[in-house]
Amino acid sequence: MATESNGAPAGAPAPQEAKTAAPASAKAPAAAPAAPGAAAANPEKLTPAQLKAKAKAEKAARRAKAIENKAAVVAATPAKEAGKGKGKQDGQPAQNKQHRPSMSGRRPSIGGIVEKEKDVRSGIPECFSHVPMAKRVQLSQAHKDVDPAVLVVGQQMAAFAIKDSISRLEATLLAFKKVIESYETPKGNSLSRHLVPHVLNPQIEYLTECRPMCFAMGNAIRLLKTKINSFDINDPEDETKEELLEWIDGMINERIKLAEYLIARNAAGLIEEGEKVLTYGRHRLVEKTLLKAKEIGKTFDVTIIDDPYERGGQTLAKTLRQAGINVLYSPNLGGLRPKVAGATNVILGGEAIFANGSLNAASGTADVAMAGQNAGAKVTVLCETINFDRERVSVDALTYNEIDPERNTADCFRLLFDNTQDKYISGVVTEFESGGGNSPAQAILALLRMREDPQIA
Known part of the structure; x- marks a missing residue:
């Protein structure tokens, strides 16, 4: 925008005195740095009326510029990219540009998260709409x-x-x-x-x-x-x-x-010398059981079928090899039958056991359990009694489950758990001493009653 030498806009009205004194006002700033006292001795200094008129003109110019900048910011709000370019051309301060979006962007951020969450669940079929999913709450x-x-x-x-x-x-x-x-x-x-x-x-x-x-x-x-x-x-x-x-x-x-220690000890006692053990993924109780069996001097081989999404079996394989256990690692469920055919004991970890004896565990556990049972191997489940549910039963994986929030798109989604029926489970190892800790899956109610009243046998 064009300006006159006195700093007022080209089109702004100004008194006649201010126009005639323009050359003197142009020289005064140049001389001021060299000799501050020279301005007072200059005979061509501005009169009070001229100074007042000049200040009024500068104030009007600043006000007009502020109005233009404000209008530019408002116009740039609907189109962010266009607003960035215009802000650079108009010379808007960088601090102002950064400050405004941060204040206006704080509240929409929550709405954006809610909108994204709705979009994530919109791809889930209605038959799975009741299944919950973890979310980060602000x-x-x-x-x-x-x-x-x-x-x-x-x-x-x-x-x-x-x-x-x-x-x-x-x-x-x-x-x-x-x-x-x-x-x-x-x-x-x-x-x-x-x-x-x-x-x-x-x-x-x-x-x-x-x-x-x-x-x-x-x-x-x-x-x-x-x-x-x-x-x-x-x-x-x-x-x-x-x-x-x-x-x-x-x-x-x-x-x-204590339950963890007792389960590992009881399950390690069930592993026979020279046995072929097969497990799925990485479960804390299974890992401690295998290490305990090695500690008491048993020799056995382990086959690990890994969860292709979690990859916890890789960590388990490294831990067992460092302990001196011979390990065969498979990255996924492909070729499950040939690997299960050579196993004599399938050891699995569980998240929960229902009143009807069905097992709730990581997705893929049911496939391994069914394959092991069909191959004639023992299928042993390790689970603490605090994970037993005495009131509810489950016959499929649609009722008590979760949707994986990291693997949920408009095309597909993944359930975190599956359901294994009790007929595919040979026994459950708990922290109880009786029977070596190995009980039928259908006996969880009796186990819970025994825990509440040790006199019950």
Whole structure:
């Protein structure tokens, strides 16, 4: 935009005095850096009226330029790319350009995530529309009462940094410990009546929103609520909190760590000398069982059929080879029958076992179990009793499952778990001592009753 020497716009009206004094005003800035005092001695200095007129003209020019810049930013909002080019031509400050989109882009970011999520689920057939899927919940959308420790666990579950059910259970219980430690009962309330509905329930709802609750978490939370409700309203808060924290520690030590050790020991005792063991993917209990069998001096070979999506079998193969175990690795389910035909014991890990004895495990487990049973091999499942579901039954993989959020497109999607019927399972190894820990899959209700009352045999 063309401007005059006094800084006013070419078309802006100005007093006559300002026009006649233009040469003097042009010389004054050049002389000012050299001799600041010279301006005062210059006989051609501007009169107060001229200075006032000049200031008014400059103010009008700045105002007109600001209006033009504002109009350019508004016009650039619908077309971002065009706005970038125009901003460069108009000389808009870079700081201003970066600041405006960041403020206006904060709120649409949440809407963009919701829109993307809707697009992801839009490709799922209606018969699978009831199957949940993990999602990353924005921290700004979480309930205000959700503890920071629970926020971290929820984000890790949504990102599958914590995958298997027992790891999720342990992380949840440790986060609940921090919630209870920082809890203070409000005046006029009791811990046994206030803690669950007003404190624990928001934590549970947030974790469930991040990823559907696994069976171990559901059982542990049910037991925790029962424990809290068992306290009297007049019990001292400090003693009640201390007892709750000890109960959680006992749950972790007994139902997770001790159960893991006993299952590995019981299952290792079932592996015979020189046996051909076959497993699928990588399961924590199977890995510890094979290492325990090697530790007690047994010689055996292992065939690993890997999950083609997770690739946990690669890590398991490296671990077993470092322990001196002969390993045959297969990257996928292709050629499953010939590999199963040479196996004598198929050892699988489970996520849960239903009341009718069916097994919920990683996708592909059912194929390996059926192939092993048809080949005449023993099919042994390793599972903690905290993963047993005494109330529900399952006959297919459509009811209790999850959709893999990382492998879900408009063309196809993947279910995380499958269902293995009890007729394809030779036995289940739990942390119980009786019978070497090996029980029929249909006997989980009897096992649970035995756990609640050890006098039952």
